[in-house]
Amino acid sequence: MSEDLLTIREMCDAYDVTPRTLRFYESKELLFPIREGQKRLFTKRDRARLKLILRGKRFGFSLEEIRQLLDLYDMGDQQATQLRRTFNVAQQRLKDMEEQRDELNEAIDDLREQLKWGEKIVADFENEQKAAQ
Amino acid sequence: MSEDLLTIREMCDAYDVTPRTLRFYESKELLFPIREGQKRLFTKRDRARLKLILRGKRFGFSLEEIRQLLDLYDMGDQQATQLRRTFNVAQQRLKDMEEQRDELNEAIDDLREQLKWGEKIVADFENEQKAAQ
DNA sequence: CGTCCCTCTTACGTTAACGTAAAGCAGTAC
DNA sequence: GTACTGCTTTACGTTAACGTAAGAGGGACG
Numbered sequence: 001m002s003e004d005l006l007t008i009r010e011m012c013d014a015y016d017v018t019p020r021t022l023r024f025y026e027s028k029e030l031l032f033p034i035r036e037g038q039k040r041l042f043t044k045r046d047r048a049r050l051k052l053i054l055r056g057k058r059f060g061f062s063l064e065e066i067r068q069l070l071d072l073y074d075m076g077d078q079q080a081t082q083l084r085r086t087f088n089v090a091q092q093r094l095k096d097m098e099e100q101r102d103e104l105n106e107a108i109d110d111l112r113e114q115l116k117w118g119e120k121i122v123a124d125f126e127n128e129q130k131a132a133q
Numbered sequence: 134m135s136e137d138l139l140t141i142r143e144m145c146d147a148y149d150v151t152p153r154t155l156r157f158y159e160s161k162e163l164l165f166p167i168r169e170g171q172k173r174l175f176t177k178r179d180r181a182r183l184k185l186i187l188r189g190k191r192f193g194f195s196l197e198e199i200r201q202l203l204d205l206y207d208m209g210d211q212q213a214t215q216l217r218r219t220f221n222v223a224q225q226r227l228k229d230m231e232e233q234r235d236e237l238n239e240a241i242d243d244l245r246e247q248l249k250w251g252e253k254i255v256a257d258f259e260n261e262q263k264a265a266q
Numbered sequence: 267c268g269t270c271c272c273t274c275t276t277a278c279g280t281t282a283a284c285g286t287a288a289a290g291c292a293g294t295a296c
Numbered sequence: 297g298t299a300c301t302g303c304t305t306t307a308c309g310t311t312a313a314c315g316t317a318a319g320a321g322g323g324a325c326g
Contacts, residue, residue, distance in 0.1 A: 007272085008272090009272075018314080018315085019272095019273085020313095021314065024313070024314060037322085038273070038274055038275090038321080039272090039274080058243070059240055059243070059244050062313095064312095090244065093244065094245065097244070100237060101237045101238060101241060104234045105234060108227065108230050108231060110188075110191070110192070111223065112227065114223070115220070115227065140302090140303085141302090141303075152302095153283095153284060153285065153286085154283085154284065156304090156305095157284060170292080170303095171291075171292085171303070172292095172302090172303060172304080173303085173304090196283075267326105269326095270325085271323090271324085271325105273320100273323105274320080274321075274322100275318105275319090275321105277316105277317095277318095278316090278317085279314105279316075279317095280314090280315075280316095281311100281312100284309105284310090286307105286308090287307090287309095288306090288307095289305090290303105290305090291302105291303085292301100293301090294299100294300085294302105295298100295301100296297100296298090296299085296300100
């Protein structure tokens with residue numbers, strides 16, 4: 001309880017990010033550390049938000065999308081409507097990700113097919129060279 | 134045979150790219166259209182290369198990687214070593230793509246899990262919101 | 267007192283793959 | 297002749313998420 005506030009370095013060590021990243025997130029209004037003189041001190045709230053930010057990034061949300069989602073939480077007056085909107089955004093993201101995965105799978109299959117031929121060509125060629133000796 | 138050469142617009146229409154893109158590819162030495170006065174005329178070779186470029190992009194190769202592959206291809210089948218190197222690059226790319234797909238699948242599973250608990254996630258959000266304040 | 271060490275602000279740099287605007291020539295239609 | 301189209305070159309702009317360097321303030325240590 002005594003250490004409720006973290007310095008920028010402690011935050012970096014705790015969440016494996018750089019100082020630049022934290023300052024950048026602050027500039028983008030994703031975090032709101034308090035000040036002690038010039039120095040930033042990150043609160044429990046900042047830590048919770050950073051966790052959500054990093055999770056959001058794993059899901060492929062952009063920082064701007066994440067900010068909007070965090071803002072929605074914070075506003076929280078018409079909870080139901082806004083949570084539904086949050087929900088929809090997340091579902092859309094899921095769809096996008098699945099689409100992306102499907103495209104990737106197609107490309108993988110195609111490339112595999114190419115490599116099947118490629119291997120044959122390379123092998124043929126190497127055999128020819130052997131034979132030519 | 135009479136229409137062996139395409140203008141830039143014909144190329145654009147045929148392959149669904151912009152003039153800027155074709156000029157850009159030329160500047161990056163991916164294409165080598167001939168000139169009739171000032172105007173570019175794209176040969177059969179350019180069309181073949183463009184097809185490979187677009188396919189390469191689908192596979193997630195960067196333009197620079199594509200250029201190197203095309204160069205190796207052009208150098209001819211002089212040396213099996215080069216074919217082998219081309220082959221290896223492609224195989225590496227396949228590995229990368231499969232890795233990327235796996236990560237994507239993990240994220241998809243995670244996100245799906247979050248969404249699955251419809252009511253629960255709402256509670257989570259509200260809790261995190263509290264914490265975030 | 268000097269020298270680290272951490273932090274701060276400011277602000278330009280990075281990367282890929284083009285987009286877009288400005289200004290001009292060439293040929294063709296009217 | 298002039299308007300219109302299509303092509304050209306040159307060159308700055310765009311986007312995301314920070315990286316990185318410069319210069320300075322302040323506290324702690326020895």
